[in-house]
Amino acid sequence: MVSLPVVLAVAALLFGIGLYGALGQTNTIMVIMGVELMLGASMLNVVGFLRYAHPDATSGAFFVLVVMTLMAVEAAVGFALVISAFRHSRTAEVDDLTELKG
Amino acid sequence: MSDWTPVAVLAVALGGAGAVALLEQLVAGLRPAPAALARDAVATLRQPLRRPETYDTWLFHLAPGLLVIAAVTALATVPWAPGFRGIDFQAGVILFGGALAYVTPAVFMAGWGAGSPLAVVGGFRWLALMLAYAMPVAMVLTAVAAPAGSLRPADIVEVQHAVPMGLVQPLALGLWLPAVVAVCFLPPFDLPHAPSELGGGTFAGYRGLDAALVRLAQRVLLVAVSGMTAALFLSGWHGPLLPPALWMVVKTAGVAALILWAGRRLPRLEIDRALALAWKVANPLAIVAIVIAGGLTLGFYR
Amino acid sequence: MSDLGIALVFWPTAALMLVTGLYVFITSSMARAGLLLLASLGVEGLIFIALASEFLGFLQLLMMSGEMVIMVFFMVMFMPDPGGLMGMDMTHDKRRSAAVAAAIAVALAVVAVLTDWPARAVGNDAPDVRAIGFEVMGRSMITFLFAAMTILFAMVGGVLLAKAGGRYGIGAPRGEPRGPRSDD
Numbered sequence: 001m002v003s004l005p006v007v008l009a010v011a012a013l014l015f016g017i018g019l020y021g022a023l024g025q026t027n028t029i030m031v032i033m034g035v036e037l038m039l040g041a042s043m044l045n046v047v048g049f050l051r052y053a054h055p056d057a058t059s060g061a062f063f064v065l066v067v068m069t070l071m072a073v074e075a076a077v078g079f080a081l082v083i084s085a086f087r088h089s090r091t092a093e094v095d096d097l098t099e100l101k102g
Numbered sequence: 103m104s105d106w107t108p109v110a111v112l113a114v115a116l117g118g119a120g121a122v123a124l125l126e127q128l129v130a131g132l133r134p135a136p137a138a139l140a141r142d143a144v145a146t147l148r149q150p151l152r153r154p155e156t157y158d159t160w161l162f163h164l165a166p167g168l169l170v171i172a173a174v175t176a177l178a179t180v181p182w183a184p185g186f187r188g189i190d191f192q193a194g195v196i197l198f199g200g201a202l203a204y205v206t207p208a209v210f211m212a213g214w215g216a217g218s219p220l221a222v223v224g225g226f227r228w229l230a231l232m233l234a235y236a237m238p239v240a241m242v243l244t245a246v247a248a249p250a251g252s253l254r255p256a257d258i259v260e261v262q263h264a265v266p267m268g269l270v271q272p273l274a275l276g277l278w279l280p281a282v283v284a285v286c287f288l289p290p291f292d293l294p295h296a297p298s299e300l301g302g303g304t305f306a307g308y309r310g311l312d313a314a315l316v317r318l319a320q321r322v323l324l325v326a327v328s329g330m331t332a333a334l335f336l337s338g339w340h341g342p343l344l345p346p347a348l349w350m351v352v353k354t355a356g357v358a359a360l361i362l363w364a365g366r367r368l369p370r371l372e373i374d375r376a377l378a379l380a381w382k383v384a385n386p387l388a389i390v391a392i393v394i395a396g397g398l399t400l401g402f403y404r
Numbered sequence: 405m406s407d408l409g410i411a412l413v414f415w416p417t418a419a420l421m422l423v424t425g426l427y428v429f430i431t432s433s434m435a436r437a438g439l440l441l442l443a444s445l446g447v448e449g450l451i452f453i454a455l456a457s458e459f460l461g462f463l464q465l466l467m468m469s470g471e472m473v474i475m476v477f478f479m480v481m482f483m484p485d486p487g488g489l490m491g492m493d494m495t496h497d498k499r500r501s502a503a504v505a506a507a508i509a510v511a512l513a514v515v516a517v518l519t520d521w522p523a524r525a526v527g528n529d530a531p532d533v534r535a536i537g538f539e540v541m542g543r544s545m546i547t548f549l550f551a552a553m554t555i556l557f558a559m560v561g562g563v564l565l566a567k568a569g570g571r572y573g574i575g576a577p578r579g580e581p582r583g584p585r586s587d588d
Contacts, residue, residue, distance in 0.1 A: 001411035007455070008516030010418045014425055014448075016509020021429040023501030029479050030429065033441050036471075037425050040445050043464075044452075050531070051455040053524060058531045058539035064460050065540070066551050072471055073558040079478050080562035087568060092482045095496060158433065192533050193459040200449075200466035206473050207442060214435050226480075229473050236470060253459075253533055 007048030015041035026093045028085070032078045039071045107189060111178040118177070118325030119318050122358060129362040146317075149310035156307065157217020165212035166308065166315035172208060173319040176201035177326035181256040181333050183347035193253045195243050198330055202239060202285050205323065206232040209287065212316075213294070213304035224294035224304040227373050231284060231291065234380030238281040241388035245274045245395035246334045249403040255330070259338030261403065268335035270398060274391045275335050277384050279361070282331070284376070286323045289365035293373055328357035413454040421447045429495075434479040442472035459533050 018037030025031055043064050050060045082092050089096065124134040156162040179198040181187040191197055206229065213225020247253050249270070250261040258267070268275040284291035295303040305316050332338060332353035339346030371379070425444040428437050445468040452461030495501075531539075540548050 001407055002414045004521050005517045009513040010422070012509050012512035012516055013422055015512060016505045017422065017425045019508060020502055020505035023504060024495045024498050025429060026496050027483055029475065029482060030437070033428060033437070033475065036441065036445065040448050044448060047452050047455050047457050047460060050457055053521070055529055056531060058535045059544060061457065061460060061531045061536045062539050062544045062547070065463070066547060068463060068467055069551055069555065072467060073555050075471060075475070076562050077558050080565035082478065082482055083566040086482055158435070161436065161439065191458050193462050196459065196462040196466060200462050200469070203466050203469040207439060207469055210473060210476070211439065229477060233470070233474065
């Protein structure tokens with residue numbers, strides 16, 4: 001029933017949904033949410049491999065831990081950037097934040 | 103984990119909630135009146151659910167359910183006796199922390215969903231409070247798990263067979279109690295929800311089944327949190343004379359009574375006082391507690 | 405968990421995860437978007453538990469609730485229409501991004517299904533938590549240190565970025581904001 005290709009396919013679909021959000025949304029925070037979904041998909045991949053291919057690969061579990069931590073870190077830095085950009089140009093839309101100058 | 107565990111956990115949840123209701127009356131100085139409480143509960147359940155003026159009806163009505171699920175899951179991780187350890191996952195302490203963490207979005211959903219300005223303000227104040235107090239909970243759980251060398255609550259109880267962890271790590275216990283009272287939205291940390299503040303707070307709009315579920319979740323949370331305090335800090339089921347399960351019940355009831363009594367005695371903390379206490383005192387001291395726990399582990403608990 | 409048990413848990417939760425993930429970008433209420441993302445990634449934690457990585461699953465549940473409420477905070481602060489009442493369309497290039505995303509998702513799924521994965525008879529035990537601990541503190545210590553340093557730099561950098569006027573407060577409004585308790 002549930003086997004490695006199934007888990008990987010579900011993770012691929014989740015990745016696609018995250019990519020749709022990251023590409024298609026205008027607000028920076030929604031883009032960050034898309035990236036979170038993509039990272040979640042990669043974690044699901046690793047957990048699938050952990051269960052169905054290499055149950056004793058503790059480095060895989062550690063990888064998932066690090067990805068989880070970096071999800072949080074990336075979101076935090078993203079929010080700090082949003083605050084800074086908002087303070088400067090009163091907008092958090094990706095389409096308006098196209099200039100590095102200023 | 104036997105097949106009876108889920109049923110047993112639910113029985114403990116409901117029985118514990120009832121016991122907490124009676125305990126609340128005792129602590130308030132009233133004579134416990136189970137019949138009156140039962141009549142009250144039935145009257146609340148018979149009220150119709152609140153209809154249209156909510157802003158986000160889905161979130162509003164989902165919140166009490168999420169609260170109950172979080173509370174029962176947290177309760178399920180508490181080990182009550184060597185023979186009944188709840189759902190005995192090897193990372194049980196993390197499931198406890200995770201279940202408590204879901205109280206945060208649940209109460210926020212209640213506030214935001216209600217839509218009345220004071221409820222939304224209460225919801226956001228609750229978020230700020232929980233972001234501040236969730237970290238001491240997680241850090242103290244780490245500090246307590248380190249000497250036991252395991253994330254399983256039953257193992258942490260076993261390592262206390264000689265000395266309770268509360269005596270060895272009083273700083274951790276001192277940080278854990280306020281943080282965990284804040285998570286249970288009990289006084290003195292209940293500014294966002296108290297009936298006399300902010301127009302009734304985040305739960306003001308609930309009627310009927312929703313209101314009953316919120317009260318039930320609060321009581322089950324109190325049982326879970328008191329039980330986990332007894333297991334992690336007060337040697338759990340170890341003790342002379344009485345059977346282990348009875349010791350756990352006595353210790354849990356003691357912690358719950360202490361929390362309820364402190365809620366009645368201490369003045370309700372204002373939001374900025376509570377947040378300052380968390381960020382300036384509790385979080386740094388929690389890091390210190392982890393360092394102390396590391397030293398203890400290397401020195402005594404090999 | 406038995407194979408049937410895993411299947412019974414996996415299919416509904418995977419469907420829920422995908423649907424709530426998609427609705428994050430369809431809904432116009434920002435609080436709902438954040439909470440739907442919490443639902444999606446939290447349910448993913450349940451899938452981890454079903455696939456026998458319970459430690460990772462619990463951690464996922466724990467961390468996602470904290471992260472997502474912070475996201476809701478920020479969305480209400482910075483988005484033009486957090487309540488979703490005006491029905492603004494917050495997307496650009498909807499068709500093209502949907503096409504690209506669908507193409508990549510299908511390509512990855514096809515690769516996953518068609519590859520000849522080596523058949524291994526594995527039981528349902530994920531790594532023991534102690535083993536993960538030894539891994540973190542032993543073989544992967546360098547990675548762990550780098551991750552820790554990254555977190556520290558992100559914390560400091562984030563605070564500096566968010567501070568008005570940068571590190572030295574140049575151009576920031578003067579004086580402490582006067583709140584109700586100015587005696588702290």
